[in-house]
């Protein structure tokens with residue numbers, strides 16, 4: 001049998017996620033390691049590191065090259081961070097499975113003080129995420145935010161070099177890299193809500209490929225699938241432009257779902273929030289109606305004002 005070809009980016013985090021997915025499949029099916037081949041692809045997002053993601057076009061930058069190879073059959077499936085996925089995928093491709101979500105919270109790595117609220121006056125925080133920038137400035141308008149791009153390791157090195165007083169990273173990524181010792185604070189999702197999809201690994205494949213669907217079914221985590229369906233519907237309704245700071249987190253409790261969504265201006269001075277509860281089976285409707293509510297509350301001028 002030819003091995004299944006798994007597409008991934010080459011960053012340490014992407015590789016850790018691909019290996020985790022492969023290991024779950026090996027365990028679920030009693031397969032040998034050589035039943036899988038991990039194929040590392042470089043994406044535009046990996047190659048262009050001198051400009052911010054919102055400048056070069058944001059979402060989809062980390063998936064395009066991989067999706068081309070999925071579409072033409074060179075890959076069987078691909079492993080991604082859900083957070084990096086565009087809301088609409090190329091024709092014929094879909095997210096077939098999600099692994100159980102890791103902690104969705106953001107982590108602060110503080111050099112000058114351990115907690116965001118205790119950073120010195122006029123401190124510098126390094127982050128290229130518009131959402132993190134807006135949330136930091138909502139809580140601490142005195143703070144200056146500077147761009148911090150690159151792999152997790154690169155950002156930690158910039159911080160250690162003294163380029164900023166603190167940086168923010170997803171707890172999930174640090175857990176997967178085994179690098180939680182650097183964390184000085186885990187931020188409360190109520191005041192510092194995560195990005196839609198944060199902490200969840202998704203698997204993308206050709207729709208209608210039943211061999212791959214059957215392979216992936218045993219490692220899919222249904223509550224994560226429902227939560228992500230809600231968050232992605234919310235994002236799609238807001239037309240998740242990469243220039244809009246958007247947060248959204250769905251939590252599942254049995255068959256209930258609780259959703260909290262936020263949009264902000266980049267300077268954090270204005271924000272709108274929505275909270276919804278409903279049945280987990282109506283995940284997409286919940287996300288869509290939350291998105292519609294927040295769009296109507298904010299008004300189109302809110303979304304147009306800085307684009």
Ligand SMILES: NCc1[nH]cc(CCC(=O)O)c1CC(=O)O
Pocket residue numbers: 081082083084168169170171172173197198199200201
């Ligand atoms: N855009 C980069 C990216 N995409 C996913 C993660 C973290 C892992 C996750 O959210 O599952 C990160 C790094 C970070 O935000 O710290």
